[in-house]
Amino acid sequence: MKTTLELPDDLMRRIKIRSVERGITMTAFFVEAAERALTQEAPDWRSAFGAAKLPREDAEKLAQDIQDEFRRPDPQGVQP
Numbered sequence: 747m748k749t750t751l752e753l754p755d756d757l758m759r760r761i762k763i764r765s766v767e768r769g770i771t772m773t774a775f776f777v778e779a780a781e782r783a784l785t786q787e788a789p790d791w792r793s794a795f796g797a798a799k800l801p802r803e804d805a806e807k808l809a810q811d812i813q814d815e816f817r818r819p820d821p822q823g824v825q826p
Contacts, residue, residue, distance in 0.1 A: 753761075765775045 761772060761775055765772045768775070770778075
């Protein structure tokens with residue numbers, strides 16, 4: 747699938763340089779970066795905002811809801 751991305755000039759330069767250094771195409775670079783990002787565990791919201799002072803069951807439900815939200819794709823800019 748082809749797509750268009752708007753990237754800062756400096757970032758694009760760095761991507762081009764790194765691709766050449768590694769001997770891969772920029773497409774391969776982006777595929778690897780996307781695969782790596784998608785296989786990483788979603789960040790634990792508690793590390794950024796602190797643990798909630800709730801009963802255990804409520805805290806576990808809240809933690810699960812937040813983790814689910816982090817895993818949900820961002821619909822902004824997505825076109826069919």
